[in-house]
Amino acid sequence: MIDSNDKDALDIANSEVIKHTLISLIIVASSKTSNDYAWAVIKKLLSELKTNYSFLKFIEIGDISVIDYSIEDISVSYDFDKVKPKQVGMAIQDLIDLFKKYLGTKAGYFFIEEFKNVLGDNYYDIIKKMGVDLRLIELQKELFGLEIKSYKIRESSGSNIAFVEKIK
Numbered sequence: 784m785i786d787s788n789d790k791d792a793l794d795i796a797n798s799e800v801i802k803h804t805l806i807s808l809i810i811v812a813s814s815k816t817s818n819d820y821a822w823a824v825i826k827k828l829l830s831e832l833k834t835n836y837s838f839l840k841f842i843e844i845g846d847i848s849v850i851d852y853s854i855e856d857i858s859v860s861y862d863f864d865k866v867k868p869k870q871v872g873m874a875i876q877d878l879i880d881l882f883k884k885y886l887g888t889k890a891g892y893f894f895i896e897e898f899k900n901v902l903g904d905n906y907y908d909i910i911k912k913m914g915v916d917l918r919l920i921e922l923q924k925e926l927f928g929l930e931i932k933s934y935k936i937r938e939s940s941g942s943n944i945a946f947v948e949k950i951k
Contacts, residue, residue: 822850
């Protein structure tokens, strides 16, 4: 159940937040791939993430072969609203990260920026309160890009600091 501290973090039910997040991811991905592919990826990733987040079983996406490509094709049980917002946030963070990785180069450099625009300020603020750090996902992409360009990331032992070094 949601305790009072978690409830204060949200103005909107978990079920609405996840539906809006999913449809926003699909809209951005559909602009780079096809609707079928974007919906199929979301459906596959939700299925894969159920092993880590059992509450994702409360989300159902319609049959891809007969889907109308709208938010109505995503159904979320009211039981999803009983999940702590921070847990939902962790699942959303992993979903976005995996979604970007799954799309690979199709996602493009500005994927997170486009996602934030489609998501909108209100939902962005809500998922941020849930612990979703879109800037961290962007930073990971930038650091990965550095590794490709003859730089490497070296983590300092005993701290959370990373250093960027040119590969000789």
